[in-house]
Amino acid sequence: MSVSSSAVAIWPGLPDTERRVLLELLLHGEQPRVRIAERLGLSRTSLTRVTRGLIDGGFVLEGALHVSGSRGRPAEMLRLRPDAAHFAGVKLTADTMYLVVTDLQARVVAEAEHPLPSREVTDVVDLIARSVPDVEGGEVVAIGIAVAGDVSETPDGGGILHHSNFLGWDAVRLADLVTSAAHLPAAIVNDVHALAGAHHWFGTRARHSSLVVYGVGAGVGSGVVIGGELHLGANGRAGRVGHTRIGGRGRTCTNGHVDCVHSFVTMPAIAHNAGAEPDDYERVLERARGGDAVARAAFENAARALGAAIAEAVNAFDPEVVAVMGEGTDMLEIAPQHVRSALAEFLEEGYPDEVLVERPAFEFGLYARGAAVAAMRRLLV
Ligand SMILES: [Zn+2]
Structure with missing residues (x-):
């Protein structure tokens, strides 16, 4: 090794x-x-x-x-x-750092998990710099960090995290800070963009030149590949979907809507809409599988919301394939026909059947792996 x-x-x-x-x-x-x-x-x-x-x-x-x-x-x-060469990938949540080391084919050769000592930027940077060399598996040449938030690249190849709800951070030059602390090149990436970049390079045999990847879990977002390139957007905000108003009444989103895609599609929204606490998704899923009508309706509404979100991206980009990933994609299993009927509702007439929607195998470690691939991109693209 x-x-x-x-x-x-x-x-x-x-x-x-x-x-x-x-x-x-x-x-x-x-x-x-x-x-x-x-x-x-x-x-x-x-x-x-x-x-x-x-x-x-x-x-x-x-x-x-x-x-x-x-x-x-x-x-x-x-x-x-x-x-x-080996690459470290880090996924930060509000309380935990997930770390993987991959080889040049994005195969995970080591992984670790550490609670965050605090949400202070310096504490988290220090944890990353201390933890990476301790992971067995191969000498690491670059570090990627994935966070749910707006990330844009600086002209010198660094990256700025403009805002992260989960961590409460604003305007943090995280890549530079990690580079200084760990003495390695670092890249910071929005977590769904990371998922999309890794799925594009390593997720499928056929490397699609256009692809949209949805990340559905605590929130919803998408990553867009056009012309064989991951498209981050001028301000790192490409792929923001979810505030289209689709009618009905669900959980209030951060913009104050009760009827947008966010109001129905996220895991906390599904739990809320089934009359449960926002963190009770797993129990609501069991209820839906057991035939509970209220829980099923929450998943059917989530499926319709997902179809509406997919239609937004398909209308904008006409991708070869749409991949739905994340911890909260069970609506595709429970109510696939509601996704299809929403596509028929929100796409131009005549084309819904041409939209290829896939649900690739997912586990949470793919976010950290995506961060490692972002580090790879930083050095190779
Ligand atoms: Zn909204």
């Missing part, structure tokens, strides 16, 4: 052509040299020089992992060495 010293020496200051070859292998898998040269517009000579450096640095291996008769001489194939 250890990284060769030369790999660490040239990482993260990888020259541009080396970086592009590495990214090509990361995104598109093992390939013959000639194809890489073609795709990147490199001469045979310069590709030979670059791959020599990457092989010596421990990033790239020669020879096919999967032998195929039609692919030419084995030594012509190049592939990524997944353990050539």
Whole structure:
């Protein structure tokens, strides 16, 4: 699992052509040299020089992992060495830090969980800087941090957390603070954008050039991939969905609406709308599965709200696929027909059946993994 010293020496200051070859292998898998040269517009000579450096640095291996008769001489194939670099990903909630370490293929090789000592920025930064080196699994070259909140990038590649409800933070240059404390490049990312970025690069075999990922849990948000790029927005707010008024009466949202998507689709809204306490989602889910009419109605309204939110994004972006992820996606299982009927209601007539909605396997660690992928993007894109 250890990284060769030369790999660490040239990482993260990888020259541009080396970086592009590495990214090509990361995104598109093992390939013959000639194809890489073609795709990147490199001469045979310069590709030979670059791959020599990457092989010596421990990033790239020669020879096919999967032998195929039609692919030419084995030594012509190049592939990524997944353990050539490791990335730490952190997901912060109001009271806990979830930490994973991944390899270059976003496979989680270690994980840890720590309660936050307080919500003071310096305490949290200190916890991140102390915890990352303690995680076994491989030498970490960059740290990504995912938070529910508005995040935008600064021209120097850092990131500012403009606002986080959960942590009560405003205008925090979190990436710079973590870099200073941990002496590693750091990236900060909105948690649903992190989920979308990781799903785009590593979530499906077919790498879609357009994709919308919904994160549904305590809140709702989306991450948008257009033209093969994760779109963060001018102020880090791309993918904000949920205040469209859809009628009915549900939980009051932060904007004071009782009839918007937020009023129905989040886990606290579903619990509230079933007459339970906002943190009683699991019990309401059991009731709905058991046939309780009030609980079922709360999930049916959530499904309709989700359909309305999906329609917003589909109307705006026309993506190849929509993926619904998060801890609170059970409305897709309980009331799928209500999602479909909302699509028919909120999309232009004639197109609802063309919308491909997927519910990928989800566990909470995917947010931290998404943060690790954001760290990877920071160095490779
Ligand atoms: Zn609202």
